[in-house]
Amino acid sequence: MITFVGLGLWDIEDISIKGYNAVKEADEVFIEFYTSRISSSLDEIEKFFGRNVRVLERSDLEENSFKIIEAGKERDVVILTPGDPMVATTHSSIKLEAERRGVKTRIIHGASIISAVCGLTGLHNYRFGKSATVSWHTSRTPADVIKSNLKIDAHTLLFLDLHPSPMRVNDAIEKLIVIDDGLRKVYGVGIARAGSESAVVRCDRLERLKDIDFGEPLHILIILAKTLHFMEYECLREFASAPEELKRLVV
Structure with missing residues (x-):
């Protein structure tokens, strides 16, 4: 067996x-x-x-x-x-x-980052669309997946490459912006060390999020949908230090 x-x-x-x-x-x-x-x-x-x-x-x-x-x-x-x-x-x-x-x-089974991100951020599980991986080898795939999810008003979960070394949120954002400069204005949530006592969760526009020090890996990145449920917004404000301007996404 x-x-x-x-x-x-x-x-x-x-x-x-x-x-x-x-x-x-x-x-x-x-x-x-x-x-x-x-x-x-x-x-x-x-x-x-x-x-x-x-x-x-x-x-x-x-x-x-x-x-x-x-x-x-x-x-x-x-x-x-x-x-x-x-x-x-x-x-x-x-x-x-x-x-x-x-x-x-x-x-x-064991606890998965797929469900853990909902607890850490307050984002609703049913609001997530297709996921993708941001790799060290530059590929348009994650940017294309983000755009497809935005069209259906869904969040995007982005796994970050581990090889040859674990990618950080900052690296992933830099790669996404190189692929598509328009992504710098979208909102994202960076998460570091999920499941630990030192977990970090921060929400902001990608252009600002890339300058935040998340500390040691493992990291994961979420790109927010075009709109938010009001509870998602409140949770992001409380759990991820999201800017008040994010409220404009609430419907």
């Missing part, structure tokens, strides 16, 4: 009791830091569980994923994933292929 275990948002203590027990009972334990990361080091993770944990590289998750699937035929295998396992399409592909080959799988 292959069990996908979500580690949650910030550190190893975010894992569920069910997930912890699955790790303790497994024959082999793997972890991947390709799709996301937590603040705990590998040494801290191994000490927490009291066992060896092997780090999976990108190739292990993609072209060589059959090796993990083969291991799951004979042994109980756990794959640890920051956040919630099935948010990443890579893990969905492994699960699908495993089931097709007769290997049973199960999922033990």
Whole structure:
């Protein structure tokens, strides 16, 4: 069997009791830091569980994923994933292929940034449109996704590239403005270290948001829709130090 275990948002203590027990009972334990990361080091993770944990590289998750699937035929295998396992399409592909080959799988979910951003900002979950990733390799895709979402009056959740180093909100905004200078006037929300005691949430126009020091990663960026529900506005004022001028978006 292959069990996908979500580690949650910030550190190893975010894992569920069910997930912890699955790790303790497994024959082999793997972890991947390709799709996301937590603040705990590998040494801290191994000490927490009291066992060896092997780090999976990108190739292990993609072209060589059959090796993990083969291991799951004979042994109980756990794959640890920051956040919630099935948010990443890579893990969905492994699960699908495993089931097709007769290997049973199960999922033990963890807290995801996708839902955490709603709690941190007060934005309504149903107001979000398609998400995208801002990568170090410049691409028009995130700007195009933002524009498509603005047309349907939806918020945009932007994941920030982790490789070769975690991108910061400031870097992401600079890239977006280079792609489309008109984006500097739209409103966004930058979030740093979600799930930690030192989380930072700030809202402003992108041209001002890019100059804010959010501190250490991990960071994520939200581009606001053309309009806001009045409760979204009130929450952003309270939770994200949003400027009063944002009220003009309230309908």
